[in-house]
Amino acid sequence: MQRRNFLTQGSSLLMAATTPLVWADDKKSKSSEIRKTRPSPVPVAASGPAKSRVIVIGGGMAGATVAKYLRLWGDAVEVTLIERSATYTSNIMSSLVLTGQRSIGSLTYRYDALFNAYGIQVLTDEVTEIDPVKMTVRLARTGTLYADRIVLAPGIDFDEVPGLGNSDRMPHAWKAGPQTTLLAKQLAAMPDNGLAVLTIPKTPYRCPPGPYERACLLADWLKVRKPRAKLLVLDANLDFVTEKDNFSRAFLDLHGSVIEYHTNAEVTQVDPATMSITTTAGTFKGAHVVNMIPRQRAGSLVAKTGLANATEGRFAAVDPLTYASTLASRIHIIGDASATTQPKAGHIANQEAKVCADAIIRGLAGLAPDPAPVTNSACYSTITMSQASWLTAVFQYDPVSRTMKPAAASSAASVGWNQDNFDQMNTWFKALMADSFA
Amino acid sequence: MQTRLRILAAAALAVGCLSTAAQAQTPPNGRLLASNCFQCHGTNGKGPGFDRLAGKSASEIYNELREFQSGKEGDGIMARHAMGFTDAQLRSLSGWLATQR
Numbered sequence: 001m002q003r004r005n006f007l008t009q010g011s012s013l014l015m016a017a018t019t020p021l022v023w024a025d026d027k028k029s030k031s032s033e034i035r036k037t038r039p040s041p042v043p044v045a046a047s048g049p050a051k052s053r054v055i056v057i058g059g060g061m062a063g064a065t066v067a068k069y070l071r072l073w074g075d076a077v078e079v080t081l082i083e084r085s086a087t088y089t090s091n092i093m094s095s096l097v098l099t100g101q102r103s104i105g106s107l108t109y110r111y112d113a114l115f116n117a118y119g120i121q122v123l124t125d126e127v128t129e130i131d132p133v134k135m136t137v138r139l140a141r142t143g144t145l146y147a148d149r150i151v152l153a154p155g156i157d158f159d160e161v162p163g164l165g166n167s168d169r170m171p172h173a174w175k176a177g178p179q180t181t182l183l184a185k186q187l188a189a190m191p192d193n194g195l196a197v198l199t200i201p202k203t204p205y206r207c208p209p210g211p212y213e214r215a216c217l218l219a220d221w222l223k224v225r226k227p228r229a230k231l232l233v234l235d236a237n238l239d240f241v242t243e244k245d246n247f248s249r250a251f252l253d254l255h256g257s258v259i260e261y262h263t264n265a266e267v268t269q270v271d272p273a274t275m276s277i278t279t280t281a282g283t284f285k286g287a288h289v290v291n292m293i294p295r296q297r298a299g300s301l302v303a304k305t306g307l308a309n310a311t312e313g314r315f316a317a318v319d320p321l322t323y324a325s326t327l328a329s330r331i332h333i334i335g336d337a338s339a340t341t342q343p344k345a346g347h348i349a350n351q352e353a354k355v356c357a358d359a360i361i362r363g364l365a366g367l368a369p370d371p372a373p374v375t376n377s378a379c380y381s382t383i384t385m386s387q388a389s390w391l392t393a394v395f396q397y398d399p400v401s402r403t404m405k406p407a408a409a410s411s412a413a414s415v416g417w418n419q420d421n422f423d424q425m426n427t428w429f430k431a432l433m434a435d436s437f438a
Numbered sequence: 439m440q441t442r443l444r445i446l447a448a449a450a451l452a453v454g455c456l457s458t459a460a461q462a463q464t465p466p467n468g469r470l471l472a473s474n475c476f477q478c479h480g481t482n483g484k485g486p487g488f489d490r491l492a493g494k495s496a497s498e499i500y501n502e503l504r505e506f507q508s509g510k511e512g513d514g515i516m517a518r519h520a521m522g523f524t525d526a527q528l529r530s531l532s533g534w535l536a537t538q539r
Contacts (some may be wrong), residue, residue, distance in 0.1 A: 022525070073465065172532045350477055358470045365464075370465075374471055374474055374522070375474070376522065377479075392519060394523065407521065407522040411518075427487060431478050431485070435480065
């Protein structure tokens with residue numbers, strides 16, 4: 001029944017798969033047979049050994065990269081990538097859409113290359129349920145699939161903002177797409193002497209420098225486009241979360257005439273009708289534009305599968321040697337949805353994905369994971385519309401704490417900001433996206 | 439005699455296949471470490487991005503990284519990256535990158 005549905009309605013959803021999908025029912029009859037033959041020392045026939053199957057859920061920076069590297073590094077692995085959207089819109093660089101310096105189209109990535117160059121099966125579908133014991137994934141339209149390993153890369157979800165309801169008056173624009181375009185329109189329509197508000201949620205959230213760089217960029221844009229406007233930054237944290245030297249200088253000196261910065265201001269209630277925001281540091285009224293970035297948690301599938309066992313149930317605890325869930329050894333969780341000592345950001349999610357792919361390939365061959373993985377984080381922050389700073393760290397595995405620890409000498413930010421960094425940001429972005437999607 | 443040779447040949451072939459299969463499953467030394475370079479220098483160091491790494495010798499890459507690590511190349515983002523790796527790690531990833539043409 002499910003198979004018939006797939007063949008009739010679902011075929012357009014599947015990018016001409018090189019190998020047929022394996023259904024949970026089919027797999028049951030074959031799995032014991034495969035397990036019996038796999039350790040056999042007999043040289044394999046020309047058709048090759050039975051391939052292991054990995055399902056990747058989520059086609060963002062982490063998911064796309066793990067799918068690519070599983071195929072690039074693992075000949076004996078079949079990979080299916082399940083993503084609800086037909087394309088990916090990059091969050092990195094998306095604040096430049098707000099200032100009109102980039103289009104959403106320039107941030108849109110397709111999954112064609114992952115299929116064409118690496119033979120990854122790409123399904124545009126919604127995962128409704130994961131069974132971590134049976135290792136099955138149920139899809140809204142395509143049926144139920146079986147996997148030897150499942151990689152969850154669902155990114156983040158937002159907490160509900162009390163009082164906001166389904167109003168579009170206070171967009172988050174923290175998942176790039178329609179929200180970004182909406183906020184750009186609201187900013188453009190703001191009066192010259194208007195008040196814009198940007199809220200920063202409690203850590204951990206996606207892209208630690210992101211809200212500060214957006215504030216800087218918007219302040220620079222307001223000076224030109226809305227010369228008498230103000231930008232109120234309401235930070236739920238006690239201080240700048242990261243890159244304090246640069247951001248504090250930018251907030252207080254460079255953009256001091258535009259930005260008013262409040263710390264320890266966690267949003268408790270909003271009213272989109274009056275455009276007012278109540279926080280732990282008081283109530284702020286009369287805003288024309290509100291960029292409300294809510295508190296974050298792992299994509300809902302993580303909690304639904306019972307794997308949100310860290311950060312007060314917000315994110316998933318994983319072993320950073322493999323990114324396997326601490327609760328389900330064949331389910332790996334990478335990127336912003338996992339709770340590690342590493343920042344939630346696209347560049348390092350790409351590296352977590354490579355460590356995970358390497359560990360899965362080794363694991364499927366009966367080998368132990370690399371005992372000393374290294375990851376790195378790097379990003380550029382727009383301090384003005386044409387100048388940027390940078391921030392970086394290399395993380396080494398620490399066998400005592402079993403965590404990734406930043407190497408002290410490598411953890412640094414640029415001293416100030418300049419045009420060169422802005423140019424390098426564009427080169428970095430192009431390279432990073434190609435390494436993840438092409 | 440001929441039969442025996444044939445068996446030996448078959449056995450040798452089988453052993454050859456096995457070792458190749460085992461090698462195929464064991465990731466080459468330095469590859470995962472070197473993949474830290476790919477975000478900025480392209481997959482396998484072949485771009486797009488900053489300087490192309492593929493096509494350089496191991497010593498060329500290692501010596502450049504040592505220069506960055508020592509601070510002689512300034513305090514830029516690449517210097518900080520090099521400072522995050524041990525000497526053994528720099529040698530290992532340079533060795534793997536040198537296999538890319």
